[in-house]
Amino acid sequence: MCNIYDEDETSMYEKNDVYDQVCEDCDFxxxxxxxxxxxxxxxxxxxxxxxxxxxxxxxDKYPDRVRIEKLSKDICRNKQDFDYKLVQVMVxxxxxxxxxxxxxxxxxxxx
Numbered sequence: 207m208c209n210i211y212d213e214d215e216t217s218m219y220e221k222n223d224v225y226d227q228v229c230e231d232c233d234f235x236x237x238x239x240x241x242x243x244x245x246x247x248x249x250x251x252x253x254x255x256x257x258x259x260x261x262x263x264x265x266d267k268y269p270d271r272v273r274i275e276k277l278s279k280d281i282c283r284n285k286q287d288f289d290y291k292l293v294q295v296m297v298x299x300x301x302x303x304x305x306x307x308x309x310x311x312x313x314x315x316x317x
Contacts, residue, residue: 225310232303246288247296249281254300264301265308274298 239247257264263273278294 225306229307242288243296246281246285246293247300249285250293250296250300253277253281254297254304258304264304269301274301 236244236247254264263269274297275290275294278290278297281297282288282290282293
């Protein structure tokens with residue numbers, strides 16, 4: 207695993223450019239979701255926004271599977287026609303995206 211603090215400044219900027227490109231790719235690919243999943247993604251993002259705080263389970267080194275499953279089921283209460291397992295995959299993907307963003311933010315020194 208790379209430690210950005212041990213690298214020169216040019217390398218750090220290159221990593222930031224790659225990170226920005228990955229974020230753009232993620233946003234574009236999410237825009238290709240079917241309409242129903244886009245609506246669910248909005249609910250997931252809103253719920254994850256509520257989990258953006260220090261000590262949140264979203265940023266635990268090993269997030270608890272049971273808590274993620276409960277979160278997914280809670281989100282599904284708003285949309286009865288969704289299988290919570292699909293929502294759970296979407297939640298985990300969103301958490302991963304935010305964890306990467308937070309790590310990059312810390313690496314840039316802007317958090």
